[in-house]
Amino acid sequence: MSSKVAPLTIKDVAKAAGVSTATVSRVINHSGYVSNEVRLHVQKMIERLNYQPNVLARSLKMEKTKTIGMVLPDMTNAYLMTAARIVQKRLMEEGYHLIYMDSGEDPVKEREAIQLLLGMRIEALVLAGTGENGDLVNQIMQAGTTTILMDRTIQGVNSSMVLEDNVSASEEAASRIIVEFGAQFGIICGPTGISTARERYEGVVRALETAGLAHEFEQRMIYEGDFTRGSGSLACSYFMNMTIPPRAVISFNNEMTYGFYLRLKELGAGLDSIKVVSFGELDAAPLFSNRLAVIRPNPQLIGEAVAELVLKRVKDGNHEKEKRILMPRFESF
Structure with a gap:
């Protein structure tokens, strides 16, 4: 007969670190004064013991702070930051404050960012996620913290969300490419763990199947990128080195589109030597190429919808789940 080991408590950490439970609490919640030396010592002990703070219990004790947390995968992305600024503007008009954090598309950093925001006693979390950490997000929601998914879904998480119709947009874009070039085109994908990458790929597959060309499309025409300029550059080299x-x-x-064009220029190829269809905001797009088509989302509408859902919950107390799907617009086809 096996005996169940009791989970570690904050008292266990305090005893092992030789400090008070109040000190451990201040370190975990990032509140109150703790010297750097003691803070580092406690953090190392938390890691050594693999202690997991009880997010549920902490959240239940939350008071109204009029603070909203947001975790983004890339704060240099113009689309996401434009949406974030719209959310911030709308929230500030209602007396709320928004705190941004950048996960760098790293699930570990994302988890740390979420936990840090919880320690700041946020009333709601807006997350454009990596596709991981669904367990933590569900725990937060069960504790009563409003959570809104922006731009991306997380498997197994049923929360309110504001998304773009990536499948339909990608299918239409691929259909237009197929009319002009048949199956002779390449794809620079994103990480398969991220919902937007999967949805955009699904749209391309649908377009090929509808055109009866799925059997003609070669798998070597797919380059798996990671949504960074570096991977766009590598994709360009990969495709341009083909016979x-x-x-x-x-x-x-x-x-990835920026990276693709930068590398194309480095290779000495004309920017108009290849037709490119790009998802997302691309500043000064006409300067890149007159053969560039953009599937342009509307970050203003995304931001306004996210802010509205947040305020419905934290201000008006309406906790009904909502899913809003917006359609991107096409330019320069």
Whole structure:
């Protein structure tokens, strides 16, 4: 017969670290004064013991702080930051404050950012996630903290969300490419763990199947990127080194498109030598190429919808789950 080991408590950490429970609490919640030396010592002990703070219990004790937390995967992304600024503007008009954090598309950093925001006693969390940490997000929601998913879903998480119709947008874009180039085009995908990357790929597959060309499309025409400029640059080298490069490329986000064009210029190829369809905001798009088509989301509408859902919950007390799906617009086809 096996005996169940009791979970570690804050008292266990305090005893092991040789400090008071109040000190451990201040370190965990990032509140009150603790010297750097003691803070580091307690943090190391928490890691050594693999102590997991009880998010549920802490959240239940939360008071109204009029503070909203937001975790983004890339704060250099113009689309996401434009949406975030709209959310901030709307919340400030109602007397709320928004705190941003950047996960860098790293699930570990994302988890740390969420826990840090909880320690700041946020009333709601807005998350454009990495696709991981669904367990933590569900725990937060069960504790009563309003959670809104922005732009991306998380498998197993049923919360309010504001999304773009990536499947339909991608299907339409690919259909237009197919009319002009058949199956002779490349795809710069994103991480498969991120919902937007999966949805955009699904749209391309649908377009190929509808056109009866799924069997003609070669798997080597798919480059798996990571939504960064660096991967866009590598994708460009990959495609341009082919004996017969693709005649067109669909890039699943704007940062990879930037990287693609920068590398194209480095290789000495004309920017108009290949048709590119890009998802996401691309500043000064006409300067890149007259053969660039953009699937442009509307970050203003995204931001306004997110802010509205947050305020409905934290201000008006309406906790009904809502899913809003917006359609991007096409430019320069």
